[in-house]
Amino acid sequence: MENKDTSRRDFLLTGILATTAIVAGCSDKKNPFTPEDTVTPSGKKVKLLSVDGEIIEVDEAFLKPVPHVPPVSIDESRRGIAGKKFVMVIDLAKCKNLKKCQSACNHMHQVHSSQNWLKVYAMEDADHTAPYWQPTQCMHCDEPPCVKVCPVDATFKREDGIVLIDNERCIGCRFCMAACPYSSRVFNWEPSDYKPTGDEEKIYSPENSIPQKVGTVSKCDFCPDRHREGKLPYCVEACPNGVFYFGDINEDTVTNGSETFRFSELIKDKAGYKLMEDLGTKPSVYYLPPVNRSFPFENGLENENETDKKLIAK
Amino acid sequence: MEKLSSLTPEQITQDLLPKKFGKWGKIWTAILIAICLIGAYAYYRQIRYGLVVTNMRDYVSWGIYISNFVFFVAISLVGSLITAIFRLANIEWATPLTRIAEIIAVSAIVFASLIIIVDMGRPERFMYLFLYGRIQSPIMWDVIVIMTYFCISLLLLYMPLLPDLKILLKFKEKSGNALHKLYRFQGSFWQGTKAQFKISEKAITILCVAIIPVAFSIHTVTSWLFATTYRPGWDSTNFGAYFISGAFLVGAGGVVVAMYIFRKFYHLEKYITELHFDKMGKLLVMLSLLYLYFNINEFMTPAFKMKKSEAGHLNELFSGTYAPMFWFAIIGGLIVPIIGLLFKKGRKPLPMFVIAILVVVCAWFKRYLIVTPTLLHPFMPMQEVPASYHHYFPSWEEWAIAMGSLAGALLIITFFARIYPIIPIQETLTEKNEAEKL
Numbered sequence: 001m002e003n004k005d006t007s008r009r010d011f012l013l014t015g016i017l018a019t020t021a022i023v024a025g026c027s028d029k030k031n032p033f034t035p036e037d038t039v040t041p042s043g044k045k046v047k048l049l050s051v052d053g054e055i056i057e058v059d060e061a062f063l064k065p066v067p068h069v070p071p072v073s074i075d076e077s078r079r080g081i082a083g084k085k086f087v088m089v090i091d092l093a094k095c096k097n098l099k100k101c102q103s104a105c106n107h108m109h110q111v112h113s114s115q116n117w118l119k120v121y122a123m124e125d126a127d128h129t130a131p132y133w134q135p136t137q138c139m140h141c142d143e144p145p146c147v148k149v150c151p152v153d154a155t156f157k158r159e160d161g162i163v164l165i166d167n168e169r170c171i172g173c174r175f176c177m178a179a180c181p182y183s184s185r186v187f188n189w190e191p192s193d194y195k196p197t198g199d200e201e202k203i204y205s206p207e208n209s210i211p212q213k214v215g216t217v218s219k220c221d222f223c224p225d226r227h228r229e230g231k232l233p234y235c236v237e238a239c240p241n242g243v244f245y246f247g248d249i250n251e252d253t254v255t256n257g258s259e260t261f262r263f264s265e266l267i268k269d270k271a272g273y274k275l276m277e278d279l280g281t282k283p284s285v286y287y288l289p290p291v292n293r294s295f296p297f298e299n300g301l302e303n304e305n306e307t308d309k310k311l312i313a314k
Numbered sequence: 315m316e317k318l319s320s321l322t323p324e325q326i327t328q329d330l331l332p333k334k335f336g337k338w339g340k341i342w343t344a345i346l347i348a349i350c351l352i353g354a355y356a357y358y359r360q361i362r363y364g365l366v367v368t369n370m371r372d373y374v375s376w377g378i379y380i381s382n383f384v385f386f387v388a389i390s391l392v393g394s395l396i397t398a399i400f401r402l403a404n405i406e407w408a409t410p411l412t413r414i415a416e417i418i419a420v421s422a423i424v425f426a427s428l429i430i431i432v433d434m435g436r437p438e439r440f441m442y443l444f445l446y447g448r449i450q451s452p453i454m455w456d457v458i459v460i461m462t463y464f465c466i467s468l469l470l471l472y473m474p475l476l477p478d479l480k481i482l483l484k485f486k487e488k489s490g491n492a493l494h495k496l497y498r499f500q501g502s503f504w505q506g507t508k509a510q511f512k513i514s515e516k517a518i519t520i521l522c523v524a525i526i527p528v529a530f531s532i533h534t535v536t537s538w539l540f541a542t543t544y545r546p547g548w549d550s551t552n553f554g555a556y557f558i559s560g561a562f563l564v565g566a567g568g569v570v571v572a573m574y575i576f577r578k579f580y581h582l583e584k585y586i587t588e589l590h591f592d593k594m595g596k597l598l599v600m601l602s603l604l605y606l607y608f609n610i611n612e613f614m615t616p617a618f619k620m621k622k623s624e625a626g627h628l629n630e631l632f633s634g635t636y637a638p639m640f641w642f643a644i645i646g647g648l649i650v651p652i653i654g655l656l657f658k659k660g661r662k663p664l665p666m667f668v669i670a671i672l673v674v675v676c677a678w679f680k681r682y683l684i685v686t687p688t689l690l691h692p693f694m695p696m697q698e699v700p701a702s703y704h705h706y707f708p709s710w711e712e713w714a715i716a717m718g719s720l721a722g723a724l725l726i727i728t729f730f731a732r733i734y735p736i737i738p739i740q741e742t743l744t745e746k747n748e749a750e751k752l
Contacts, residue, residue, distance in 0.1 A: 102698075115372065119698040136694065149542065151453035152439075152446040171442055172365070172435015174375040175453055181544045183694045187375055187435065190366035214364050215435030276693060279544055307701045 049260065071205030071225055074166060078206070080158025085284075086140070086222055087161070088236075089245040089254050089266060092290035095120065095133040096241065097300025104238030105137075105220070110194035110210050115186040117220040118235055122297075122304070122312045131297045131312075132290035135243060137235070138163060138184040138220035139275065139283030146176035146185065155217070161249075161284050162222045164206040170216035177217060181279055185219045188212050201225075232257055241294065318584060319750060323743050327481060330585070330739045331488065332732055338579060343728055346721045353718015356711040357432060365435055367711045373696055374689045374706035379433040381681040382716045385564070386426035386723070387460070387536045388557070388677065392565020393419025393467050394529035398522035407593055409745060410585050410737045414572045416471040417736075418565070421726035423464045423532075425719045432715055452538045459531040466525045473518050476504040477511075477740035493733060533561045540684070546616075546624040547688035556608040560677065563601040563647075567673030570594050572727065574667040576736050585737050588663065595661030598673065602651045609648065627691040636687050639679050647676025 045057040071077075097120050105111070105118045118137040124130070140163045147157050154169035155176055177185045192212040201208050207225040209218055223233035231237070236244040236256060247254030247263055254263045266272065270288040277283075304312065318326075335343060360367050370377040396415035400408040431437050447454050479501025486494045504510060537557035540548035550556070573594070577586040616624045617632070631640045654660040654669050686706055690696075696704055708716070730736070 114700045114703075116698050119694075121695055121697050123695070145544065149451050149453070151448055151451040151457075152442045153448050154442075154446075169439075169442065169446065170436065171439045173433070173453060174435070175451070175539070177372070177375040178540075178545065178548075178689070179543045181693045183373070183692045186372050187365070189368075189371065190364050217435075305698075307704075308697045311695070311697060 069229060071201060071203050071208050072228070074168065074206060077164060077224070078156055078158065078166070080160035080162060081224065081227060082159065083250065084160035084227070085249045086227075087247055087249045087254065087263060087284050087286065088140075088222070089247075089263070089272060089286045089288060090135055091243050091245070091270075091288040092132050092134060093288060093293045094241045094243045094295075095135060095290075095300070096295035097122075097133040097303050098240065099303050100238045100240060101135060101235035101244065104234040107194075108210075108234045109218075109221075110192050110196075110200070110212050111186070111218075112188065112190070112192045112194070112212070117184070117186065117218070120300075122300075122308065130290070132293075133297065133300050134287070135235075136182060136184065136275070137285070138222070139182050139281065139285045140220075140222055142282035142284065143280055145179040145181065145279075145281060149175045149179045151175070158224075160224070162224055164221055164224070165209070165216070165218055166206045167204065167209070167213040167216040167218065170213075172215045172217065174217060181276055181281065182283075185217050187217050188214045190214060318742070318746055321584065321746075323746070326742055326746070327739055329582070330735045330737050330742065331482070331485060332735055333580060335732060336579070339728075339732075343725070346725045346728065349721035350718050350725060353715045353721070356714035356718070359711055360432070360715070361437075367709060369702075369706055369709040369712065371703045371706075372699065373692060373703050374686055376433070376685055376689060377706060378682060378685075378708045378712050378716045379429055381678075381685040382719060383426050383429045383433070384536055384557075384681040384684065385678050386422045386429065386719075387533055388561035388681070389565050389568050389674075390419040390422035390426065390463070390467070391529050391533055391558070391561040392569055393470065394525045395562050395565060396569060397470055398525045398529075401518075401522050406745065407590060409741050410582075411569060411573065411590065411594075412474065412741075413471070413734075413736055413738055414576065415565070415569050416467060417727050417730045418568050418572060419467045420464070420471055421723040421730075423460060423467060424726065425723045427460060427464070428722075429716075429719050432719075452535060452542050455535045456532070456539065459528060459535055463525070463528045463532045466521055466528060470518065470521050470525065472500075473514055473521070474738055474741065475734060476501050476514065477506060478735050478738060480504050480506050481739050482735070496733070530558060533557045540688075544693070545688050546621075546691055547627045547684075550612060550616075552608060552611045556605075556612050559601065559605040559608045560680065563598070563605045564674055564677035566594065566598050566601055567651075567670040567677065570598065570666055570670035571674060574663055574670070576731065577663070580731075580736065582737060585742065591663045591666045592658070592661045595655045595666055598651050598666075598670070599655045602648050602655075602673075606648045606652065609644070623691075623693060627688060630687050630691070631683065636683060640683055643676045643680040643683060646672045647680060 039061050041059040042061045044060040046060050046063060047055055047057055050056050099120055102116055102118045102120060106113075106116060109117060111117055118135060121134045121136055123132055123134045140161055142157075142161065144155075144157055144163050146155050147163060150156075151173060152169055152171055154167075154171065155163060155165045157163050172187070174187055177187060191214045194212070201210055204211060204213070205225065207221065207228070209221045212218060223231075226233055232246050232255070233244070236246045239256070242256040242258055245254035245256045245259075245261065245266070249263060252263045254261055254266065266288070267286055272286040272288050274283045274286055301309065301312070321329075356367075368377060368379075393416045396408055397412045397419075401412070431440055434440065443454070443457055447457070449455075479497050482489060482497045483494070483501065489497065534554040534557065537553040541550055541553035543549065570591070573586050573590065576582055613628070613631075617628050620628070630636050651669050651673055654665065659665065660669070690704070690706065
């Protein structure tokens with residue numbers, strides 16, 4: 001029994017902390033979670049945060065990159081990750097339109113250069129109100145209008161709350177694009193102009209969404225393939241200002257990589273809200289209002305393209 | 315109708331038998347085939363290079379293919395109006411028009427289905443609709459009702475044709491071998507016995523009753539493809555009635571255009587008389603008033619409130635980029651027919667023909683206005699896209715395919731009139747007999 005317990009703790013550690021003891025020879029006799037024999041503790045300890053919120057120490061020698069995991073099957077991607085309910089919080093007070101989130105997302109998902117899954121809108125709610133930058137992507141609604149209208153079940157809602165697209169099922173009718181009030185969907189009008197570097201994932205899965213499939217709809221997928229590896233979505237990781245918090249509402253935790261909050265407290269303290277709640281779509285993305293800002297709005301203008309600059313000037 | 319009584323049955327039969335194409339018929343057919351071929355070439359390009367050959371982009375993700383689809387579905391509704399509703403209401407003057415209406419319905423619904431496949435990003439996955447179909451999706455409802463409507467319309471075209479096929483079979487030397495074989499294949503079982511007529515009558519009545527709810531469904535469901543979304547300009551409870559009333563109007567307009575052309579080129583003045591134009595003219599006025607009423611409902615209440623989400627869209631229609639097209643569609647498609655056809659002189663064949671063409675053309679543009687401007691007014695601002703995403707004007711491929719589909723529908727009607735009598739012979743004879751008995 002004791003042995004089992006240790007392995008469980010090991011498992012949690014390895015899984016959640018994005019580290020793993022490499023499975024060396026998964027024979028029946030061997031405990032698959034015992035570290036490799038060759039690893040000798042270096043004596044240097046690294047502090048890490050466990051799921052319970054405890055600070056724990058691990059020897060540096062045990063920290064290893066997660067090995068490449070092949071993408072899950074389409075059936076598995078339709079089910080989702082059991083016990084999870086993903087949620088995102090976007091802190092508008094911290095955004096200065098750097099678009100690092102966007103470029104990381106576009107690059108990793110091989111999005112066509114004229115399109116974006118994640119847009120940073122210059123918003124102004126009414127005359128005389130303050131403008132602000134608003135990163136927006138798929139809201140992963142709990143009542144998704146896109147899923148409602150799909151005639152072939154190509155876009156679907158998973159048990160972990162993520163809305164995905166099966167690009168091998170999509171017939172390209174674009175009803176979902178008309179139905180989505182957040183304009184978060186893009187259509188692959190032509191093959192993506194992404195230039196492959198050679199080390200991309202080759203096997204398509206609705207979870208990694210690559211390679212992009214011409215004639216079908218695509219959109220933000222909340223990076224479920226990254227969660228399976230214990231990593232945060234690309235946008236969250238890429239943002240230097242910690243605008244995006246990502247987490248699991250069941251655990252009531254969200255993190256932007258450097259700070260971790262109780263989701264419920266963060267939303268309560270900072271008066272979080274959702275976009276177009278009156279439509280009844282129940283988004284999984286929350287916003288924190290742009291108060292006590294880290295940057296003035298104008299700082300973000302330099303990253304705007306000419307067309308949008310003109311629009312904003314209006 | 316009085317003229318009809320002076321004709322012998324033989325004369326009537328001779329007059330109404332399908333005729334070979336004359337000079338104009340050949341030119342007309344050649345032009346239609348040429349347009350279809352250009353459309354086919356454009357579609358080949360679309361298949362090869364993808365939907366990128368269109369000018370649709372992420373905001374305007376539905377363009378003239380979809381508005382053309384709505385137009386086809388709309389015009390096909392006339393089959394149910396003239397054939398079914400008039401038949402059940404015992405409106406006898408409409409008899410010579412039933413086949414015209416029905417072939418318009420069938421050919422339009424065929425091209426409605428085709429144009430939807432053209433719009434698909436992955437047409438080779440068409441079968442997924444049946445393999446993985448979700449009945450919760452309004453697209454599936456549309457697939458189901460359109461297939462049903464097509465089948466009933468085809469039957470309503472075919473069953474009244476049977477007695478005529480029997481007549482056609484008598485004129486082997488006139489129709490030629492190939493057509494004779496076709497007639498025999500389609501109608502040789504029809505003996506014209508009393509029992510057969512009885513069954514046929516009953517079946518047609520049942521079909522006429524059945525087609526009315528199906529016809530209402532096809533266009534209501536088509537309107538729901540838009541109305542089930544949140545978009546300003548589409549999010550309307552008025553949409554079903556608005557679409558249906560517009561559909562009857564454009565369909566009736568289409569029938570008037572066809573009546574005029576068939577009358578002129580097949581010399582059917584004795585069969586399609588000024589009385590028919592007069593009656594159809596009155597019908598057009600009524601349908602225009604009805605459609606006007608639903609238009610007022612559609613635009614008046616949101617324009618009164620000018621909600622933020624709706625305001626941009628409405629301003630664009632009333633006084634913005636789309637204003638010329640909008641007012642052309644409203645004035646040409648509604649005001650002109652209402653005023654012009656109120657006068658007896660307006661209901662003569664030629665003015666009717668001109669007004670009916672205007673009604674049909676305006677209806678086509680109206681469908682375009684229903685689909686496209688809304689998509690350019692999303693809830694989120696249009697940012698971070700190339701400048702070309704902010705506008706929409708169809709590419710030549712889109713125009714070619716859309717016009718090709720219209721030409722294709724006309725081609726079906728043209729060939730149908732070449733092969734079959736466009737005015738029911740048997741029914742004309744029966745009515746003449748009945749009139750003489752009285």
